[in-house]
Amino acid sequence: MxxxxxxxxxxxxxxxxxxxxxxxxxxxxxxxxVNLDKLTYAGNPNNLASLASNNAYTLVQGDICxxxxxxxxxxxxxxxxxxxxxxxxxxxxxxxxxxxFLRTNIHGTFVLxxxxxxxxxxxxxxxxxxxxxxxxxxxxxxxxxxxxxxxxHEDTPYAPNSPYAASKAASDHLVRAWTHTYGLPTLVTNxxxxxxxxxxxxxxxxLMVTHALQGKPLPVYGDGQxxxxxLYVADHCSAIRAVLEKGRVxxxxxxxxxxxxxxxxxVHALCSLLDELVPASQFAPHASLVTMVKDxxxxxxxxxxxxxxxxxxIGWQPEESFETGLRKTVxxxxxxxxxxxxxxxxxxxxxxxxxxxxxxxxxxxxxxxxAAANAAQTAARGAK
Ligand code: NAD
Ligand code: TYD
Numbered sequence: 001m002x003x004x005x006x007x008x009x010x011x012x013x014x015x016x017x018x019x020x021x022x023x024x025x026x027x028x029x030x031x032x033x034v035n036l037d038k039l040t041y042a043g044n045p046n047n048l049a050s051l052a053s054n055n056a057y058t059l060v061q062g063d064i065c066x067x068x069x070x071x072x073x074x075x076x077x078x079x080x081x082x083x084x085x086x087x088x089x090x091x092x093x094x095x096x097x098x099x100x101f102l103r104t105n106i107h108g109t110f111v112l113x114x115x116x117x118x119x120x121x122x123x124x125x126x127x128x129x130x131x132x133x134x135x136x137x138x139x140x141x142x143x144x145x146x147x148x149x150x151x152x153h154e155d156t157p158y159a160p161n162s163p164y165a166a167s168k169a170a171s172d173h174l175v176r177a178w179t180h181t182y183g184l185p186t187l188v189t190n191x192x193x194x195x196x197x198x199x200x201x202x203x204x205x206x207l208m209v210t211h212a213l214q215g216k217p218l219p220v221y222g223d224g225q226x227x228x229x230x231l232y233v234a235d236h237c238s239a240i241r242a243v244l245e246k247g248r249v250x251x252x253x254x255x256x257x258x259x260x261x262x263x264x265x266x267v268h269a270l271c272s273l274l275d276e277l278v279p280a281s282q283f284a285p286h287a288s289l290v291t292m293v294k295d296x297x298x299x300x301x302x303x304x305x306x307x308x309x310x311x312x313x314i315g316w317q318p319e320e321s322f323e324t325g326l327r328k329t330v331x332x333x334x335x336x337x338x339x340x341x342x343x344x345x346x347x348x349x350x351x352x353x354x355x356x357x358x359x360x361x362x363x364x365x366x367x368x369x370x371a372a373a374n375a376a377q378t379a380a381r382g383a384k
Contacts, residue, residue, distance in 0.1 A: 147302060228303050
Protein backbone atom coordinates (compact mmCIF):
# COMPACT_ATOMS: atom_id res chain seq x y z
CA MET A 1 0.00 0.00 0.00
CA UNK A 2 1.29 3.49 -0.82
CA UNK A 3 2.05 5.38 2.36
CA UNK A 4 -0.30 8.25 1.43
CA UNK A 5 -3.18 5.73 1.25
CA UNK A 6 -2.62 4.44 4.79
CA UNK A 7 -5.13 5.36 7.51
CA UNK A 8 -4.62 8.12 10.04
CA UNK A 9 -5.32 7.55 13.73
CA UNK A 10 -7.28 10.43 15.24
CA UNK A 11 -7.73 10.71 19.01
CA UNK A 12 -10.75 12.58 20.37
CA UNK A 13 -12.43 12.56 16.98
CA UNK A 14 -15.92 12.58 18.49
CA UNK A 15 -15.38 15.95 20.18
CA UNK A 16 -15.98 19.37 18.72
CA UNK A 17 -12.83 19.96 16.63
CA UNK A 18 -12.09 16.28 16.13
CA UNK A 19 -15.46 15.53 14.56
CA UNK A 20 -15.21 18.55 12.25
CA UNK A 21 -11.74 17.31 11.31
CA UNK A 22 -12.87 13.74 10.59
CA UNK A 23 -15.77 14.97 8.45
CA UNK A 24 -13.52 17.36 6.53
CA UNK A 25 -10.79 14.73 6.12
CA UNK A 26 -13.13 12.13 4.66
CA UNK A 27 -14.76 14.72 2.37
CA UNK A 28 -11.42 15.97 1.03
CA UNK A 29 -8.63 13.39 1.49
CA UNK A 30 -10.91 10.35 1.63
CA UNK A 31 -8.27 7.99 3.06
CA UNK A 32 -9.30 5.92 6.10
CA UNK A 33 -9.65 7.32 9.61
CA VAL A 34 -9.55 5.35 12.85
CA ASN A 35 -11.01 7.40 15.67
CA LEU A 36 -9.96 6.50 19.23
CA ASP A 37 -12.30 8.30 21.60
CA LYS A 38 -13.31 7.61 25.19
CA LEU A 39 -16.69 9.25 24.55
CA THR A 40 -16.63 11.40 27.68
CA TYR A 41 -19.39 13.97 28.19
CA ALA A 42 -17.70 15.96 25.38
CA GLY A 43 -17.54 13.12 22.87
CA ASN A 44 -20.63 12.55 20.79
CA PRO A 45 -20.76 9.79 18.16
CA ASN A 46 -23.87 11.47 16.70
CA ASN A 47 -21.54 14.15 15.32
CA LEU A 48 -20.31 11.49 12.91
CA ALA A 49 -23.65 9.78 12.25
CA SER A 50 -23.39 10.72 8.57
CA LEU A 51 -20.41 8.33 8.32
CA ALA A 52 -22.38 5.28 9.51
CA SER A 53 -22.09 3.52 6.14
CA ASN A 54 -18.65 4.87 5.24
CA ASN A 55 -16.15 1.99 5.22
CA ALA A 56 -13.27 4.45 5.53
CA TYR A 57 -14.33 5.39 9.07
CA THR A 58 -13.83 3.29 12.23
CA LEU A 59 -14.75 4.38 15.75
CA VAL A 60 -12.96 2.69 18.64
CA GLN A 61 -14.32 3.60 22.05
CA GLY A 62 -11.36 3.65 24.42
CA ASP A 63 -8.95 5.66 26.52
CA ILE A 64 -5.68 7.15 25.25
CA CYS A 65 -4.21 6.18 28.64
CA UNK A 66 -4.72 2.49 27.76
CA UNK A 67 -1.31 1.54 26.37
CA UNK A 68 -2.34 -1.98 25.38
CA UNK A 69 -5.22 -0.65 23.30
CA UNK A 70 -3.08 2.03 21.61
CA UNK A 71 -0.40 -0.56 20.78
CA UNK A 72 -3.02 -2.89 19.28
CA UNK A 73 -4.48 -0.11 17.12
CA UNK A 74 -1.04 0.87 15.82
CA UNK A 75 -0.19 -2.77 14.99
CA UNK A 76 -3.55 -3.43 13.37
CA UNK A 77 -3.96 -0.25 11.30
CA UNK A 78 -0.35 0.87 10.74
CA UNK A 79 -1.43 4.52 10.46
CA UNK A 80 0.76 6.99 8.61
CA UNK A 81 -0.01 9.64 11.22
CA UNK A 82 -1.53 10.17 14.65
CA UNK A 83 -3.54 13.38 14.94
CA UNK A 84 -3.99 13.94 18.66
CA UNK A 85 -7.05 15.97 19.70
CA UNK A 86 -8.18 14.00 22.76
CA UNK A 87 -8.16 16.18 25.86
CA UNK A 88 -10.17 17.61 28.66
CA UNK A 89 -10.68 21.04 27.14
CA UNK A 90 -12.83 23.32 29.30
CA UNK A 91 -11.05 25.88 31.51
CA UNK A 92 -13.98 26.20 33.96
CA UNK A 93 -14.07 22.42 34.47
CA UNK A 94 -10.31 22.42 35.05
CA UNK A 95 -10.77 24.97 37.83
CA UNK A 96 -13.45 22.92 39.57
CA UNK A 97 -11.74 19.53 39.02
CA UNK A 98 -8.18 19.54 37.65
CA UNK A 99 -7.25 15.88 38.17
CA UNK A 100 -8.82 14.48 35.01
CA PHE A 101 -6.98 17.19 33.03
CA LEU A 102 -3.64 15.95 34.31
CA ARG A 103 -4.58 12.33 33.60
CA THR A 104 -5.82 12.71 30.03
CA ASN A 105 -3.83 15.71 28.83
CA ILE A 106 -0.46 14.83 30.34
CA HIS A 107 -0.45 11.11 31.05
CA GLY A 108 -2.57 10.33 27.98
CA THR A 109 -0.19 12.25 25.73
CA PHE A 110 2.76 10.45 27.34
CA VAL A 111 1.14 7.06 26.62
CA LEU A 112 0.53 8.00 22.99
CA UNK A 113 4.08 9.27 22.57
CA UNK A 114 5.56 6.08 23.98
CA UNK A 115 3.35 3.89 21.80
CA UNK A 116 4.16 6.03 18.75
CA UNK A 117 7.87 5.84 19.52
CA UNK A 118 7.81 2.07 19.64
CA UNK A 119 5.67 1.89 16.51
CA UNK A 120 7.89 4.32 14.59
CA UNK A 121 11.00 2.34 15.52
CA UNK A 122 9.44 -0.77 13.98
CA UNK A 123 8.78 0.89 10.61
CA UNK A 124 11.02 0.92 7.58
CA UNK A 125 11.49 2.86 4.35
CA UNK A 126 8.78 5.28 3.25
CA UNK A 127 6.45 4.15 6.00
CA UNK A 128 9.03 5.22 8.58
CA UNK A 129 10.15 8.46 6.92
CA UNK A 130 6.53 9.53 6.28
CA UNK A 131 5.20 8.86 9.79
CA UNK A 132 4.01 11.93 11.79
CA UNK A 133 2.63 12.60 15.28
CA UNK A 134 0.61 15.83 15.18
CA UNK A 135 -0.25 17.27 18.59
CA UNK A 136 -3.13 19.74 18.70
CA UNK A 137 -2.60 22.36 21.37
CA UNK A 138 -3.74 25.79 22.43
CA UNK A 139 -2.61 29.41 22.61
CA UNK A 140 -3.48 29.34 26.32
CA UNK A 141 -0.05 27.85 27.04
CA UNK A 142 1.42 31.32 26.43
CA UNK A 143 -0.51 32.98 29.24
CA UNK A 144 -2.17 36.37 28.95
CA UNK A 145 -1.50 39.56 26.96
CA UNK A 146 -1.97 43.25 27.76
CA UNK A 147 -4.21 45.15 25.29
CA UNK A 148 -1.29 46.60 23.32
CA UNK A 149 1.13 43.67 23.62
CA UNK A 150 2.32 41.83 20.48
CA UNK A 151 0.43 38.65 19.63
CA UNK A 152 1.76 35.21 20.65
CA HIS A 153 4.38 33.84 18.27
CA GLU A 154 5.95 30.40 18.29
CA ASP A 155 8.83 31.57 20.51
CA THR A 156 6.70 33.33 23.14
CA PRO A 157 7.70 31.86 26.54
CA TYR A 158 5.17 29.50 28.06
CA ALA A 159 3.25 30.97 31.03
CA PRO A 160 0.08 28.89 31.48
CA ASN A 161 -2.39 30.25 34.04
CA SER A 162 -5.23 27.72 34.38
CA PRO A 163 -5.00 24.02 35.23
CA TYR A 164 -6.17 23.34 31.66
CA ALA A 165 -3.45 25.52 30.14
CA ALA A 166 -0.81 24.04 32.45
CA SER A 167 -1.78 20.50 31.45
CA LYS A 168 -1.60 21.39 27.74
CA ALA A 169 1.74 23.14 28.25
CA ALA A 170 3.08 20.01 29.95
CA SER A 171 1.91 17.87 27.04
CA ASP A 172 3.57 20.24 24.54
CA HIS A 173 6.84 19.90 26.44
CA LEU A 174 6.56 16.10 26.36
CA VAL A 175 6.06 16.19 22.59
CA ARG A 176 9.10 18.43 22.20
CA ALA A 177 11.23 16.11 24.35
CA TRP A 178 10.15 12.99 22.45
CA THR A 179 11.33 14.61 19.22
CA HIS A 180 14.54 15.96 20.64
CA THR A 181 15.53 12.84 22.59
CA TYR A 182 14.07 9.97 20.60
CA GLY A 183 13.71 11.46 17.12
CA LEU A 184 9.94 10.93 17.00
CA PRO A 185 8.72 12.99 14.00
CA THR A 186 6.24 15.35 15.64
CA LEU A 187 4.39 18.53 14.69
CA VAL A 188 2.61 20.87 17.12
CA THR A 189 -0.17 23.35 16.40
CA ASN A 190 -1.19 25.98 18.97
CA UNK A 191 -4.47 27.56 18.00
CA UNK A 192 -6.83 30.18 19.33
CA UNK A 193 -10.48 29.81 20.40
CA UNK A 194 -12.46 27.75 17.90
CA UNK A 195 -16.15 28.14 17.14
CA UNK A 196 -18.52 26.43 14.73
CA UNK A 197 -20.84 23.41 14.40
CA UNK A 198 -20.87 20.61 16.99
CA UNK A 199 -19.35 22.67 19.82
CA UNK A 200 -20.63 21.48 23.17
CA UNK A 201 -22.93 24.16 24.64
CA UNK A 202 -20.84 24.80 27.74
CA UNK A 203 -18.34 26.93 25.73
CA UNK A 204 -19.05 30.61 25.17
CA UNK A 205 -20.69 30.76 21.74
CA UNK A 206 -22.95 27.69 21.78
CA LEU A 207 -23.90 28.41 25.40
CA MET A 208 -25.01 31.91 24.45
CA VAL A 209 -26.93 30.69 21.38
CA THR A 210 -28.81 28.01 23.27
CA HIS A 211 -29.58 30.30 26.21
CA ALA A 212 -30.73 33.16 23.98
CA LEU A 213 -33.12 30.91 22.07
CA GLN A 214 -34.70 29.86 25.39
CA GLY A 215 -34.80 33.36 26.85
CA LYS A 216 -32.30 32.46 29.59
CA PRO A 217 -29.72 34.94 30.95
CA LEU A 218 -26.49 35.24 28.92
CA PRO A 219 -23.81 35.03 31.66
CA VAL A 220 -20.80 37.23 30.80
CA TYR A 221 -17.91 36.77 33.25
CA GLY A 222 -16.40 39.82 34.96
CA ASP A 223 -16.43 42.97 32.81
CA GLY A 224 -16.64 41.06 29.50
CA GLN A 225 -13.57 42.85 28.14
CA UNK A 226 -11.46 39.69 27.83
CA UNK A 227 -10.26 39.32 24.25
CA UNK A 228 -10.00 36.09 22.27
CA UNK A 229 -8.89 35.53 18.65
CA UNK A 230 -11.79 33.58 17.13
CA LEU A 231 -10.97 30.83 14.64
CA TYR A 232 -13.69 29.13 12.61
CA VAL A 233 -13.34 25.38 13.16
CA ALA A 234 -13.22 24.44 9.45
CA ASP A 235 -10.27 26.84 9.05
CA HIS A 236 -8.53 25.17 11.97
CA CYS A 237 -9.09 21.74 10.40
CA SER A 238 -7.67 22.87 7.06
CA ALA A 239 -4.63 24.26 8.90
CA ILE A 240 -4.02 20.89 10.57
CA ARG A 241 -4.25 19.12 7.22
CA ALA A 242 -1.78 21.60 5.73
CA VAL A 243 0.67 21.22 8.62
CA LEU A 244 0.44 17.43 8.39
CA GLU A 245 1.28 17.61 4.71
CA LYS A 246 3.88 20.36 4.65
CA GLY A 247 5.01 21.09 8.22
CA ARG A 248 8.64 20.67 9.14
CA VAL A 249 9.27 17.91 11.67
CA UNK A 250 9.86 19.20 15.20
CA UNK A 251 8.24 22.58 14.46
CA UNK A 252 5.36 24.38 16.12
CA UNK A 253 2.81 26.36 14.10
CA UNK A 254 0.46 28.93 15.63
CA UNK A 255 -3.01 29.00 14.07
CA UNK A 256 -5.30 31.99 14.51
CA UNK A 257 -8.33 33.56 12.91
CA UNK A 258 -7.23 37.23 12.77
CA UNK A 259 -10.44 38.00 14.64
CA UNK A 260 -9.76 39.56 18.01
CA UNK A 261 -12.99 40.37 19.80
CA UNK A 262 -13.92 41.06 23.42
CA UNK A 263 -16.44 38.67 24.94
CA UNK A 264 -19.03 41.44 25.11
CA UNK A 265 -18.51 42.22 21.41
CA UNK A 266 -18.96 38.53 20.61
CA VAL A 267 -22.15 38.23 22.64
CA HIS A 268 -23.64 41.43 21.20
CA ALA A 269 -22.81 40.37 17.62
CA LEU A 270 -24.52 37.07 18.32
CA CYS A 271 -27.59 38.76 19.78
CA SER A 272 -27.95 41.06 16.73
CA LEU A 273 -27.68 38.07 14.42
CA LEU A 274 -30.36 36.20 16.36
CA ASP A 275 -32.60 39.29 16.18
CA GLU A 276 -32.19 39.12 12.39
CA LEU A 277 -32.47 35.34 11.94
CA VAL A 278 -35.29 34.76 14.44
CA PRO A 279 -37.34 37.95 14.03
CA ALA A 280 -40.45 36.45 15.64
CA SER A 281 -38.59 35.53 18.84
CA GLN A 282 -40.41 36.60 21.98
CA PHE A 283 -36.95 37.21 23.52
CA ALA A 284 -35.80 39.87 21.03
CA PRO A 285 -33.89 42.07 21.41
CA HIS A 286 -31.70 39.23 22.66
CA ALA A 287 -29.12 41.67 24.05
CA SER A 288 -31.56 42.36 26.89
CA LEU A 289 -30.65 38.88 28.21
CA VAL A 290 -26.96 39.80 28.73
CA THR A 291 -26.14 39.39 32.44
CA MET A 292 -22.78 40.27 33.99
CA VAL A 293 -21.76 37.58 36.52
CA LYS A 294 -18.89 36.86 38.87
CA ASP A 295 -15.60 36.40 37.03
CA UNK A 296 -13.66 33.18 36.44
CA UNK A 297 -10.70 32.95 38.89
CA UNK A 298 -7.39 33.71 37.15
CA UNK A 299 -9.26 34.73 33.98
CA UNK A 300 -6.75 35.52 31.19
CA UNK A 301 -7.33 38.98 29.80
CA UNK A 302 -6.31 38.59 26.19
CA UNK A 303 -5.12 35.96 23.73
CA UNK A 304 -3.97 36.82 20.20
CA UNK A 305 -2.13 34.72 17.64
CA UNK A 306 0.60 35.80 15.28
CA UNK A 307 0.03 33.32 12.44
CA UNK A 308 2.71 34.58 10.07
CA UNK A 309 4.82 31.41 10.26
CA UNK A 310 2.11 29.04 9.01
CA UNK A 311 1.22 31.51 6.28
CA UNK A 312 4.81 32.04 5.12
CA UNK A 313 5.97 28.41 5.34
CA ILE A 314 2.85 26.49 4.49
CA GLY A 315 0.69 29.01 2.68
CA TRP A 316 -2.29 28.60 5.03
CA GLN A 317 -4.70 31.44 5.82
CA PRO A 318 -8.17 31.38 7.39
CA GLU A 319 -11.06 31.74 4.93
CA GLU A 320 -13.77 32.96 7.28
CA SER A 321 -14.09 36.40 8.78
CA PHE A 322 -15.73 36.54 12.20
CA GLU A 323 -18.96 37.78 10.60
CA THR A 324 -19.20 34.95 8.02
CA GLY A 325 -18.12 32.30 10.55
CA LEU A 326 -20.57 33.52 13.16
CA ARG A 327 -23.44 33.45 10.67
CA LYS A 328 -22.60 29.88 9.62
CA THR A 329 -22.36 28.84 13.27
CA VAL A 330 -25.66 30.37 14.35
CA UNK A 331 -27.43 28.99 11.29
CA UNK A 332 -26.08 25.53 12.15
CA UNK A 333 -27.40 25.72 15.73
CA UNK A 334 -30.78 26.95 14.50
CA UNK A 335 -31.01 24.06 12.03
CA UNK A 336 -29.85 21.45 14.56
CA UNK A 337 -32.02 21.97 17.61
CA UNK A 338 -32.40 18.16 17.99
CA UNK A 339 -28.60 17.87 18.39
CA UNK A 340 -28.69 20.56 21.08
CA UNK A 341 -31.63 18.91 22.90
CA UNK A 342 -29.79 15.61 22.85
CA UNK A 343 -26.62 16.95 24.51
CA UNK A 344 -28.24 19.28 27.03
CA UNK A 345 -29.86 16.54 29.12
CA UNK A 346 -29.13 15.41 32.70
CA UNK A 347 -25.34 15.62 33.11
CA UNK A 348 -25.25 18.96 31.29
CA UNK A 349 -27.82 20.43 33.68
CA UNK A 350 -25.68 19.33 36.64
CA UNK A 351 -22.66 21.11 35.14
CA UNK A 352 -24.66 24.31 34.62
CA UNK A 353 -25.73 24.21 38.24
CA UNK A 354 -22.15 23.57 39.44
CA UNK A 355 -20.51 26.31 37.35
CA UNK A 356 -23.12 29.08 37.52
CA UNK A 357 -24.90 28.68 40.87
CA UNK A 358 -22.14 30.58 42.71
CA UNK A 359 -21.95 33.39 40.14
CA UNK A 360 -24.36 35.98 41.43
CA UNK A 361 -25.22 38.76 38.99
CA UNK A 362 -22.78 41.70 39.20
CA UNK A 363 -22.48 45.10 37.60
CA UNK A 364 -19.29 43.93 35.87
CA UNK A 365 -17.01 45.83 38.25
CA UNK A 366 -15.46 42.76 39.89
CA UNK A 367 -12.99 42.44 37.03
CA UNK A 368 -10.90 45.39 38.15
CA UNK A 369 -8.91 43.06 40.40
CA UNK A 370 -8.49 40.47 37.67
CA ALA A 371 -7.32 43.14 35.23
CA ALA A 372 -4.75 44.37 37.75
CA ALA A 373 -3.46 40.81 38.27
CA ASN A 374 -3.17 40.31 34.52
CA ALA A 375 -1.31 43.61 34.12
CA ALA A 376 1.14 42.54 36.83
CA GLN A 377 1.80 39.27 35.04
CA THR A 378 2.36 41.04 31.73
CA ALA A 379 4.77 43.48 33.38
CA ALA A 380 6.65 40.56 34.95
CA ARG A 381 7.04 38.92 31.56
CA GLY A 382 8.41 42.18 30.11
CA ALA A 383 10.93 42.42 32.94
CA LYS A 384 12.35 38.91 32.34
P1 NAD B 1 -13.71 18.54 23.19
O1 NAD B 1 -13.72 18.64 24.68
O2 NAD B 1 -14.90 19.00 22.43
O3 NAD B 1 -13.44 17.02 22.75
C1 NAD B 1 -12.48 16.22 23.37
C2 NAD B 1 -12.65 14.81 22.87
O4 NAD B 1 -11.64 13.98 23.49
C3 NAD B 1 -14.00 14.19 23.22
O5 NAD B 1 -14.51 13.49 22.12
C4 NAD B 1 -13.68 13.23 24.36
O6 NAD B 1 -14.56 12.13 24.43
C5 NAD B 1 -12.26 12.81 24.00
N1 NAD B 1 -11.49 12.35 25.15
C6 NAD B 1 -11.36 12.98 26.37
N2 NAD B 1 -10.58 12.25 27.18
C7 NAD B 1 -10.20 11.15 26.47
C8 NAD B 1 -9.37 10.05 26.77
N3 NAD B 1 -8.78 9.90 27.97
N4 NAD B 1 -9.18 9.12 25.81
C9 NAD B 1 -9.76 9.23 24.59
N5 NAD B 1 -10.57 10.27 24.27
C10 NAD B 1 -10.77 11.21 25.20
O7 NAD B 1 -12.41 19.31 22.75
P2 NAD B 1 -12.17 20.22 21.45
O8 NAD B 1 -12.69 21.58 21.70
O9 NAD B 1 -12.63 19.46 20.26
O10 NAD B 1 -10.58 20.31 21.47
C11 NAD B 1 -9.79 19.35 20.76
C12 NAD B 1 -8.32 19.66 21.00
O11 NAD B 1 -8.04 20.99 20.57
C13 NAD B 1 -7.93 19.62 22.49
O12 NAD B 1 -6.64 19.01 22.58
C14 NAD B 1 -7.88 21.07 22.91
O13 NAD B 1 -6.94 21.26 23.95
C15 NAD B 1 -7.45 21.74 21.62
N6 NAD B 1 -7.90 23.14 21.48
C16 NAD B 1 -9.23 23.45 21.50
C17 NAD B 1 -9.63 24.77 21.33
C18 NAD B 1 -11.09 25.16 21.31
O14 NAD B 1 -11.38 26.35 21.16
N7 NAD B 1 -12.01 24.23 21.41
C19 NAD B 1 -8.68 25.77 21.18
C20 NAD B 1 -7.32 25.42 21.19
C21 NAD B 1 -6.94 24.10 21.32
P1 TYD C 1 -14.47 29.47 26.74
O1 TYD C 1 -15.39 29.17 25.60
O2 TYD C 1 -14.65 28.70 28.01
O3 TYD C 1 -12.97 29.36 26.20
P2 TYD C 1 -11.56 29.76 26.90
O4 TYD C 1 -11.73 29.93 28.35
O5 TYD C 1 -10.75 28.56 26.56
O6 TYD C 1 -11.08 31.01 26.21
O7 TYD C 1 -14.62 31.00 27.09
C1 TYD C 1 -14.32 31.99 26.14
C2 TYD C 1 -14.39 33.31 26.87
O8 TYD C 1 -15.74 33.53 27.28
C3 TYD C 1 -13.55 33.33 28.13
O9 TYD C 1 -12.98 34.64 28.26
C4 TYD C 1 -14.56 33.10 29.24
C5 TYD C 1 -15.82 33.73 28.69
N1 TYD C 1 -17.10 33.12 29.15
C6 TYD C 1 -18.10 33.92 29.70
O10 TYD C 1 -17.96 35.15 29.81
N2 TYD C 1 -19.27 33.32 30.09
C7 TYD C 1 -19.47 31.98 30.00
O11 TYD C 1 -20.55 31.49 30.42
C8 TYD C 1 -18.43 31.18 29.42
C9 TYD C 1 -18.60 29.69 29.28
C10 TYD C 1 -17.26 31.79 29.01
